[in-house]
Amino acid sequence: MPETKQFREFVVEKQKAEEDNSAIAWISTDAIDRDKEVMLPKGVNTENFLKNPVVLWAHDYSGTPVGKTQWIKQGRKYIKAKWEWADTEKAQEIKQLWEGGFLNAVSVGFIVSKSHEPTPDDIKKNPDWAEVRLVIDEWELLEFSIVPVPANPAALVAAVKELNISEATQKELGIENTTVFEEEESEETNNEEVEIKVKDEKKDKPIIVVPHRVIRQPRIVRLRIDPKKTTKIALNMLRGKIYM
Numbered sequence: 135m136p137e138t139k140q141f142r143e144f145v146v147e148k149q150k151a152e153e154d155n156s157a158i159a160w161i162s163t164d165a166i167d168r169d170k171e172v173m174l175p176k177g178v179n180t181e182n183f184l185k186n187p188v189v190l191w192a193h194d195y196s197g198t199p200v201g202k203t204q205w206i207k208q209g210r211k212y213i214k215a216k217w218e219w220a221d222t223e224k225a226q227e228i229k230q231l232w233e234g235g236f237l238n239a240v241s242v243g244f245i246v247s248k249s250h251e252p253t254p255d256d257i258k259k260n261p262d263w264a265e266v267r268l269v270i271d272e273w274e275l276l277e278f279s280i281v282p283v284p285a286n287p288a289a290l291v292a293a294v295k296e297l298n299i300s301e302a303t304q305k306e307l308g309i310e311n312t313t314v315f316e317e318e319e320s321e322e323t324n325n326e327e328v329e330i331k332v333k334d335e336k337k338d339k340p341i342i343v344v345p346h347r348v349i350r351q352p353r354i355v356r357l358r359i360d361p362k363k364t365t366k367i368a369l370n371m372l373r374g375k376i377y378m
Contacts (some may be wrong), residue, residue, distance in 0.1 A: 139245055201219050247272040
């Protein structure tokens with residue numbers, strides 16, 4: 135039976151890199167995924183990956199990498215990596231959205247080498263594994279990708295507009311047809327009657343004055359996202375098909 139390439143996404147925990155053009159994040163953990171599987175970080179094989187440690191965008195093997203891995207560290211519960219962003223327009227756009235918190239997901243591409251169903255001893259040591267159907271003991275890391283699953287779709291749309299993200303990247307994010315409405319500052323009149331004693335020279339008595347006060351309202355930006363235009367990955371996440 136041929137080896138099957140698989141993908142698994144994680145909402146990452148980021149760390150600040152000392153260099154301006156680098157990023158650090160967990161790319162895999164031992165958390166139970168939605169398919170009730172556990173992939174053990176200690177079982178990763180990075181030998182082939184390190185020969186060409188590129189960081190991809192959405193597992194696009196034919197496209198230009200958006201980064202290059204500087205190091206990868208294997209822990210008991212997680213795998214952490216540091217990468218340098220490529221000096222291309224697309225990579226720098228992804229970097230801006232990543233650093234701004236609008237993209238927060240990494241997906242690893244891998245091949246399973248060894249796995250087993252949890253044993254009673256496994257469950258005794260790890261009670262959370264009671265519902266787990268498969269433990270992936272050993273696996274080969276092929277690559278990891280930044281994936282277009284927005285942390286907040288509405289905020290992403292606003293960021294794309296502000297950062298002047300290219301139409302090509304907007305299309306890959308699934309927001310090229312998003313409708314954006316703006317309401318400019320408006321002026322409203324306060325017509326509340328206030329009695330003010332003002333001397334009328336002709337009648338020599340107080341009169342009622344109704345002041346006109348301008349109230350400036352802040353600009354309101356309303357965003358509308360067409361769910362039919364969102365990315366396939368985002369829809370799969372909503373349907374519970376994405377591993378988190």
